[in-house]
Amino acid sequence: MKVHLKIKRFNPEKDKKPYWGEYDIEADESDRVLDALQTVKWTIDGALNFRRSCAHGICGSDAMRINGRNALACKLLIRDAVHNGAITVEPILGLPLIKDLIVDMEPFFAHYRAVMPFLVNNNEPGERERLQSQEQRARYDDGTKCILCACCTTSCPSFWARGEYVGPAAIVQAHRFIFDSRDEGAADRLEVLVEPDGVWRCRTVFNCTEVCPRDIQVTKLIGEVKQALVTGKID
Amino acid sequence: MGTLFTTVRDTLRYKGREGQWLWVLHRISGLGILFYLILHVYDMSLAYFNVPVHEQMIALFKTPLFSVLELALAVLLIFHAVNGVRVALLDLRPELWAKQQLATRLALIITVVIAAPTIIIMIIYTINAHLGPVATTIAR
Numbered sequence: 001m002k003v004h005l006k007i008k009r010f011n012p013e014k015d016k017k018p019y020w021g022e023y024d025i026e027a028d029e030s031d032r033v034l035d036a037l038q039t040v041k042w043t044i045d046g047a048l049n050f051r052r053s054c055a056h057g058i059c060g061s062d063a064m065r066i067n068g069r070n071a072l073a074c075k076l077l078i079r080d081a082v083h084n085g086a087i088t089v090e091p092i093l094g095l096p097l098i099k100d101l102i103v104d105m106e107p108f109f110a111h112y113r114a115v116m117p118f119l120v121n122n123n124e125p126g127e128r129e130r131l132q133s134q135e136q137r138a139r140y141d142d143g144t145k146c147i148l149c150a151c152c153t154t155s156c157p158s159f160w161a162r163g164e165y166v167g168p169a170a171i172v173q174a175h176r177f178i179f180d181s182r183d184e185g186a187a188d189r190l191e192v193l194v195e196p197d198g199v200w201r202c203r204t205v206f207n208c209t210e211v212c213p214r215d216i217q218v219t220k221l222i223g224e225v226k227q228a229l230v231t232g233k234i235d
Numbered sequence: 236m237g238t239l240f241t242t243v244r245d246t247l248r249y250k251g252r253e254g255q256w257l258w259v260l261h262r263i264s265g266l267g268i269l270f271y272l273i274l275h276v277y278d279m280s281l282a283y284f285n286v287p288v289h290e291q292m293i294a295l296f297k298t299p300l301f302s303v304l305e306l307a308l309a310v311l312l313i314f315h316a317v318n319g320v321r322v323a324l325l326d327l328r329p330e331l332w333a334k335q336q337l338a339t340r341l342a343l344i345i346t347v348v349i350a351a352p353t354i355i356i357m358i359i360y361t362i363n364a365h366l367g368p369v370a371t372t373i374a375r
Contacts, residue, residue, distance in 0.1 A: 224329050
């Protein structure tokens, strides 16, 4: 099928502001949007810049705004994305634009690091693993699916308004460890999240839940962290 | 101001669903109510500090334009209250996340159900106030 691709282009060395690059390509309806972008890069304009690595929805490199809404280009099929024969592709919002579809992810990863996304337990585990029941493992399972693609954080109006807000992805990562029975760093993480730029900036808009390519119930996890802060209980 | 500009610009650029637009309406209604409260407190303080200006303002509030604004204020208040309950419920009961689209629709329906009779009663009173007994007869 014929697809008209509208891609937001920007070269900081030449352009004063982003502009629309328009390309007509031939694509199969079962191709992914990433295939279409690669067709443009490989056959029309080699200067087109975008991130992609595994191309199979695991590495989380190719988050972009497709038809106005965040998605992974490698997971979205052409037939689901095409609208009146056209697809628009833009960079994600809220992070500094570097070139074409590439944004600076450093502020996003700084928030990720702020919530201590690693197991904190200073007790000597002895000669064996730290055991956990199936229920204890299931308690934080949803958060383990996160691939740090930034689809959620950059779809959040609170993040657009204030880049200092830790954002949904960092809260999901905090949740993954706060509710882990082996972890003992919950109090430190909650101290970060109770700050004005922590969970309370979440306005329960649900944009994050709707775009998560891993189907994580992001707003629910944020709500559970809010509850942990209000009740002082982690259960 | 830069933050406000960025938020408005990015909200218009992003194709969010119901949740995003209800959030926008919640902000607008909140600002409308805040504007009313500031005006109200200012005007009421004049009743003590500067009676002639207070009376001028009361006369202004009785004009048709302010009657229409009063109707808008009632709708904003009702929406803001109902949507506030929706957001608080979803925050306090995160397990209800899957019902959020239903909650969105319910919030709008409840707003209309409460606002419609309120507006009708207010319109009758407004016409009554501006046109006198004719409207009173219709109201009966």
